[in-house]
Amino acid sequence: MVMATQDLDNLRQAEIARIGRKKLFGFAIPAVLLAYFVYVFFAFDIMGLAERARMDNAAILVSDAVSYKTHVTRDNRSGEITVAIEGSRRATYAPDQIPAWASVDADRAEITLRYGHRVTYDGPIITYHHPEFGPIVVDTSNGVDLRLAEADIPDFINASGNRVSITTDAGRLSVTRNRTETMRYFLGWEMFFFDLASPFSGMAVGEVVSTVTSGAQIDPDRSNFALMIQNIWHNSIWRHGDVFWALGETILMAFLGTFGAAMIALPLAFFAATNFAPSKMVRFVIRRLFDFVRGLDALIFTIILSRAFGPGPLTGALAILLTDTGSFGKLFSEALENVDEKQIEGLASTGANAVQRNRFGVLPQIMPILLSQVLYFFESNTRSATIVGAIVGGGIGLLLTQAIQTTADWEKVTYYIVLIVLMVVAMDTISGRIRARLIKGDGAGK
Amino acid sequence: MAETTTSAMPRADIETVRADYLHMTQRRRLYSGVLILIFAVLMISGFNTADGRNAGGFWEGLHRLGDFPADLISEAYEKAANLPGHIFNALPALIETVNIAAVATILGCAGGVIFSLLGTRGLAYWPRLIPVFRRITDILRAIPEVVVALVLIFIMGGGPVPAMIAIALHTAGAMGKLFSEVNENTDMKPVEGLQSVGATWGQRIWLGVIPQVLPNYLSYGLLRFEINIRASAILGFVGAGGIGYELKNALTFGQGKFDEAAAIFLVLFLTIVAVDQLSSSLRNYLTKGSF
Incomplete structure (x- = not known):
């Protein structure tokens, strides 16, 4: 009964050794992880990255995402002055629309910037009035000539031969022999609702409301409300209509891909399930087929399919369809292997044929x-469809990559990202609700 | 039993029950029929819309579907001697892709553990902030990797790091949700026991929660690694380095370089299948204790 001291000692030794091994393991895992991270640090060239990273690009991105600039540009040869948002031709103010901070008169202009800064164009003489530094004069009558009261040029002025640029918190002035351009920054997204062609352009929210509710009818063909909706939808800068079409296209890709895959995978899954497969050979072949399409992955499918069908949403939908057929085949055949045989036997005893047995004995159990599962895939495919769309050129993924590639439309990139996040969250919520109901059994058998 | 009831029931009652039942079945069939009809209409019209907005049509393209794989295989077959060389050349890029996925999975899972512990009722350090952490994970999960990757490529230039960060962020969101579901099923007794002896929050989590949930965490982490390998190959194609980038280069050269593309396809396919197999047997071991 009583343990010999010898045994106790042995037990103790064994236990200490076991704890020691565990301890070693506990240290070994972090050590291996650390070694791996050190390796990756050099493999990914993190040091070089610090040098290559363009923080000025990051600054442009952030400031452009939340603000916009209006250019007051003068062609120094013809003397013509244009006021345009982001310097875009589509967003050029008509002469009677020019905002009050810029007063333009033929080739002369006075531009009020923030913090008491001012710029005047007066023939060949361009003056930047800096409240602390005093006036900075640039003479373009013969080349580009910077005239300062002091000898040394401050940091915010960049003068080189044929170009002078002055950058302050209030705005930017850039003068070359051919062009004089002043940029004034504004917070927000320009013309998000109405472009300059719209009669609502430049109105405050209250004015728009009163025009819609009680104002005189602007367009004889339709009500002011319809006109407002039409103007927003066809906004030439933000193209809300096209953007929402693209979102729909992304959801469409996910919908066609997911449900198409489910319809193809369901009959095939019967051949891959142990309890339904007609022979081991068939089962093996179908299973390997599922593994194969799953392994090929959406990337390879998009490449192969876009060679045959060209870029567009259908190609994306088919790529999702093919990949998911493999995943669904696997999942469905696992579900089929777990069905209760009793109901099938009961149906068989009444003389039901194979189709009837499956329809009334099997499907209600697994539906x-x-x-x-299908809904879960649909929701995650909405996200994948954005990525696939970026490769095959369809949906919101295409708009997003285009906007990023211009490296100037960061406010649009932000807008698209917000829309994508909202779309994904909405799909998650809806499908989550339906799935919760399905699992609880409220909607079973439908 | 059934017979006695039937015999006890007046004939008229049976008729009404029968009529009611048939009526119910019919209505149910009608509903299912309508649902199926709506679904069919959606599928067909959706297909037609997608077909119309595609550059090439479905029916015109269908017979060309085999052309590209055939070109690829025939060229690879002609230059079969080059294949081992191409596969060897693709290995560094493959290793980069796997590294991106591995680092992103490790960092993302670490982030996911933190988010899940801070976002689970009963375990959270700041119970009032639970909704905040949950919303953060929702948003991280909702942003597709390609968005973050493309923006970061603009700032950092091409290479593995933007892809790694993008996948890690998305993984942190996805794992934060899965892990918090795991956490909700933990047995709170060890945690309460630890609390009763005055353990700090960190000690309660490390000694009371982590030992219970670790196998599940690891199993989900492995599953995520499979997904991340695919994601990292796709991001490479968009410009973030690794095997996807090599594949894009080989494809833009077109005919004459198809043997190289075929080698990359092969390597990518084999890697995905190998990782899937490896991770599924590891997961089996973790959940069932045997391979």
Whole structure:
């Protein structure tokens, strides 16, 4: 009964050794991880990255995402002055629309910037009035000539031969022989609702409301409300209509891909399930087929398919369809292997044929699980469709990559990202609700 | 039993029950029929819309579907001697892709653990901030990797790091949700026991929660690694380095370089299948204790 001291000692030794091994393991894992991170640090060239990273690009991105600038540009040869948002031709103010901070008179202009800064164009003489530094004069009558009261040029002025640029918190002035351009920054997204062609352009929210509710009818063909909606939808800068079409296209890709895959995978899954497969050979072949399409992955499918069908949403939908057929085949055949045989036997005893047995004995059992899996894939495919769209050129993914590639439309990039996040969250919520109902059994058998 | 009830029931009652039942079934069938009809209409019209907005049509393209794979395979077959060389050349890029996925999975899972612990009722350090952490994980999960990657490429230039950060952020969101579901099922007794002896929050989590949930965490982490390998290959194609980038280069050269593209396809396919197999047997071991 009583343990010999010898045994106790042995036990103790063994236990200490075991704890020691565990301790060693506990230290070994972090050590291996650390070694791996050190390796990756050099493999990814993190040191070089610090040098290559363009923080000025980051600054441009952030400031452009939340603000916009209006250019007051003068062609020094013809003397013509244009006021345009972001210097875009589509967003050029008509002479009677020019905002009050810029007063333009033929080739002369006075531009009021923030913090008491001012710029005047007066023939060849361009003056930047800096409240602390005093006036900075640039003479373009013969080349580009910078005239300062002091000898040394301060940091915010960049003068080189044929170009002078002055950058302050209030705005920017850039003068070359051909062009004089002043940029004034404003917070927000310009013309998000109405472009300059719209009669609502430049109105405050209250004015728009009163015009819509009680104002005189602007367009004889339709009400002011319809006109407002039409103007927003066809906004030439933000193109809300096209953007929402693109969102719909992304959801469409996910919808066609997911449900198409489910419809193809369901009959095939019967051949891959142990309890339904007609022979081991068939089962093996179908299973390997599922593994194969799953392994090929959406990337390879998009490449192959876009060679045949060209870029567009259909190609994306088919790529999702093919990949998910493999995943669904696997999941569905697992669900089929877990069905209760009793109901099938009961139907068989009444003389039901194979189709009837499957329709009334098998499908009602697995339908809630299948539907909830399909919905889960649909929701995650909305996200994938954005990525696939970036490769095949369809949907919001295409708009997003285009906007990023211009490296100037960061406010649009921000807008698209917000829309994508809202779309994904909405799909998650809706499908989550339906799935919760399906699993609880409220909608079972439908 | 059924017979006695039937015999006890007046004939008229049976008729009403029967009529009610048939009526119910019919209505149910009608509903299912309508649902199926709506679904069919959606599928068909959706297909037609997608077909119309595609550059090439479905029916015109269908017979060309095999052309590209055939070109690829025939060229690879002709230059079969080059294949081992191409595969060897693709290995560094492959390793980069796997590294991106691995680092992103490790960092993302670490982030996910933190978010999940801070976002689970009963475990959170600041219970009032639970909704905040949950919303953060929702947003991280909702932003597709390609968005973050493209923006970061603009700032950092091409290479593995933008892809790594993008995938890690998305993984942190996805894992934060999965892990917090795991956390909700933990047995709170060890945690309460630890609390009763005056353990700090860190000690309660490290000694009371982590040992219970670690196998599940690891299993989800492995599953995520499979997904991340695919994501990292796709991001490479958009310009973030690794095997996807090599594949894009080989494809833009077109005919004459198809043997190289075929080698990359092969390497990518084999890697995905190998990682899937490896991770599924590891996951089996973690959940069932045997391979």
